Amino acid sequence: METVVQKFGGTSVGTVERIQNAARRVVETLKKGKKVVVVSSAMAGETDSLIDLAHSVNEFPPEREMDMLLATGEQKAISLLSMAINKLGYPAVSLCGWQIPIITDDVHTKARISRIGIQRILNLLSEGYVPVVAGFQGVTDDWEITTLGRGGSDTTAVALASALGADCEIYTDVTGVFTADPRIVPGAKKLKVVSYEEMLELSSLGAKVMQIRSVEFAAKHGVRIHVRSSFEEEEGTWILPEEEVMEKVVVRGITLDTKESRITVVRVPDRPGIAATLFKPLGEAHIVVDMIVQNVSHDGYTDMSFTVSRNDAKKAEEIVRKTAQEIGAKEVIRDDRVAKVSIVGLGMRSSYGTAARMFEVLSRRGINIMAISTSEIRISCLIDEKYGELAVRELHEAFIEDGEEIKIGDDREGQEGS
Numbered sequence: 001m002e003t004v005v006q007k008f009g010g011t012s013v014g015t016v017e018r019i020q021n022a023a024r025r026v027v028e029t030l031k032k033g034k035k036v037v038v039v040s041s042a043m044a045g046e047t048d049s050l051i052d053l054a055h056s057v058n059e060f061p062p063e064r065e066m067d068m069l070l071a072t073g074e075q076k077a078i079s080l081l082s083m084a085i086n087k088l089g090y091p092a093v094s095l096c097g098w099q100i101p102i103i104t105d106d107v108h109t110k111a112r113i114s115r116i117g118i119q120r121i122l123n124l125l126s127e128g129y130v131p132v133v134a135g136f137q138g139v140t141d142d143w144e145i146t147t148l149g150r151g152g153s154d155t156t157a158v159a160l161a162s163a164l165g166a167d168c169e170i171y172t173d174v175t176g177v178f179t180a181d182p183r184i185v186p187g188a189k190k191l192k193v194v195s196y197e198e199m200l201e202l203s204s205l206g207a208k209v210m211q212i213r214s215v216e217f218a219a220k221h222g223v224r225i226h227v228r229s230s231f232e233e234e235e236g237t238w239i240l241p242e243e244e245v246m247e248k249v250v251v252r253g254i255t256l257d258t259k260e261s262r263i264t265v266v267r268v269p270d271r272p273g274i275a276a277t278l279f280k281p282l283g284e285a286h287i288v289v290d291m292i293v294q295n296v297s298h299d300g301y302t303d304m305s306f307t308v309s310r311n312d313a314k315k316a317e318e319i320v321r322k323t324a325q326e327i328g329a330k331e332v333i334r335d336d337r338v339a340k341v342s343i344v345g346l347g348m349r350s351s352y353g354t355a356a357r358m359f360e361v362l363s364r365r366g367i368n369i370m371a372i373s374t375s376e377i378r379i380s381c382l383i384d385e386k387y388g389e390l391a392v393r394e395l396h397e398a399f400i401e402d403g404e405e406i407k408i409g410d411d412r413e414g415q416e417g418s
């Protein structure tokens with residue numbers, strides 16, 4: 001009998017009615033003769049309010065304690081969802097991460113899954129139960145509770161689907177993955193398919209519809225993902241291997257990331273080893289550095305700017321202040337009011353003029369670019385946060401709505417001609 005993992009996001013279990021609706025969706029699938037493993041997030045807003053609560057007690061809460069607290073959100077949701085499924089006449093059992101177990105490393109608040117014991121789930125399924133698993137949670141080999149980073153229930157679902165050899169359905173509050181966040185661009189179009197690689201870029205660049213790690217996991221293990229609405233029946237978006245994505249477009253999607261901060265170290269002595277000295281302690285603190293810009297050197301000094309996730313910004317600033325003092329830099333400035341807009345698409349590998357056109361679209365609106373970064377299939381620009389949404393709409397119009405202006409070349413090893 002086919003098994004499917006069905007994951008319900010926060011909004012999909014945000015109220016009593018929505019929990020009942022999710023339970024109905026599960027039961028509909030059971031009635032089709034499939035076995036279902038459910039994964040649930042915390043009720044909408046719950047994780048945010050737990051984080052606020054923590055910060056009102058301690059500005060820098062120990063991360064171990066953060067995980068203890070945040071894990072309660074999902075525990076509450078799974079018990080309620082399980083009760084709702086039982087109420088519809090189908091036996092269900094809720095399980096926290098440690099009861100499965102979902103084993104992770106010990107990096108609190110952003111742990112990675114290292115292995116999953118699936119025997120208990122297999123036993124429950126063969127006895128006719130619906131396992132209702134807490135998303136987002138894990139446990140270390142030393143029995144410490146961990147969480148998988150914001151949006152981590154997606155990763156729980158994909159990892160379980162992989163372990164069970166099942167397809168993975170992600171039920172959320174939009175009908176699929178769109179060419180841009182439909183909240184920002186009302187005319188955004190739903191994609192039928194998107195490749196793992198494109199989805200990985202879209203997620204990393206701000207399309208929070210799927211957590212990055214869940215897409216990484218899916219790509220590595222070939223898990224097929226169907227992102228769809230928990231409120232509507234229509235077919236959603238399939239996230240699949242590139243070979244199965246027939247239509248290669250230059251720009252598949254546009255993203256906006258307002259969750260980064262820029263840190264500038266002013267007047268750093270410009271000598272070999274300085275970048276390593278600045279960035280090493282950040283790496284040791286598990287802080288990921290994204291865009292880096294080093295200005296032209298004047299009289300042996302230079303300014304160095306980089307971006308980090310806004311969640312890490314305070315911590316990064318503290319660390320960098322220490323290093324800046326040691327190396328004799330003038331000052332450290334943190335700017336939280338930045339946004340990163342990006343365009344993503346497999347077709348960029350063999351197109352030309354795309355970067356130039358992106359810069360042109362931004363400049364036409366007088367939007368200044370503070371930093372640029374690229375990969376084979378994306379271009380990102382860091383801009384003032386207040387122009388973020390405008391930039392996304394303008395880029396959507398230029399690349400998706402009037403997309404035919406972009407020229408696809410004759411596969412010249414993916415050269416970017418601008």
Ligand code: ADP
Pocket residue numbers: 008009010011012041151171172173174176177178179180181182183206207208209210253
């Ligand atoms: P859930 O609580 O179900 O996990 P999320 O809030 O994490 O849902 O993700 C869904 C949200 O992602 C949507 O409400 C939408 O605003 C946002 N989003 C951002 N970019 C996109 C995109 N390209 N396509 C679809 N949704 C997007």
Ligand code: ASP
Pocket residue numbers: 009010041042047048073135136149150151152153154
């Ligand atoms: N509840 C967690 C969060 O809000 C995990 C998730 O929803 O996927 O980030």
Ligand code: MG
Pocket residue numbers: 009151154208209210211
């Ligand atoms: Mg989510």
